[in-house]
Amino acid sequence: LEFDAATSVLIDTQDSTKGQLTMAVAVAQPDGATAATTANATYHLILAAGGTAPTGSTLIALSATTADDDIEGMISAVDAMLTSLTDAAATLGATNTRISMQDEFMADLMDVIDKGVGRLVDADMNEESTRLKALQTQQQLGIQSLSIANSNSENILSLFR
Structure with a gap:
């Protein structure tokens, strides 16, 4: 079972490209001047380790002067980040479930093995008890046969007296 923990880091203070909330998200943003979209809009939700947005990207922050097109781009970027977080959480949940299932399976397997060993020991104890x-019984029969043999010789001796 393999799980890449780097894909589920929320905020990476060492490398802003690895954190789910610190990596740059490129979105197609509307351009208010034309009907086309600008595909080069790149946003960051949280500041990188140095305290500033990485070069070429914009920090998602609203102010009184934020344009509507920028707000739409920021919303698209946040939606993309949420999708990425949901995927990472689903992968983590699936991995957790697989580990739980394996843990339960191993516990059941250990119980079955313990029961099997117990049955083997019981079977050996029954065999040894029978032996x-x-x-x-053989010892008792030997003692009785010696007793009979001794009593017969005493009977024969009493005849000679």
Whole structure:
């Protein structure tokens, strides 16, 4: 099971291109002067490690002078970031679920193995118990046969007296 943690970092203070909220997001932004869109609008939601937006991108921040086209571009950038965050969260959730399933499977497997070993031990104990009973029975039969043999010799001796 492999999981690339770099894809789920929210804010990377070392490298702004790796954080979900610090990486640049390029969006197609409307251009108010024409009907076309400007595809080179790049935004950042959170400042990079140095405290400024990386070169070539604009920090998503509203002010009284923010143009409507810029606001639409910022909204598109935030939507793209949310989509990226949702994908990262889904991947993380799926990985977590797989790990939980494997953990439960291993716990069940260990229980089954423990039960199997217990049954083998019980089977060995039953076999050994049967052997012990057989040996005890043989011992009792030997003692009885010696007792009978001794009593017969005493009977024969009593006849000679």
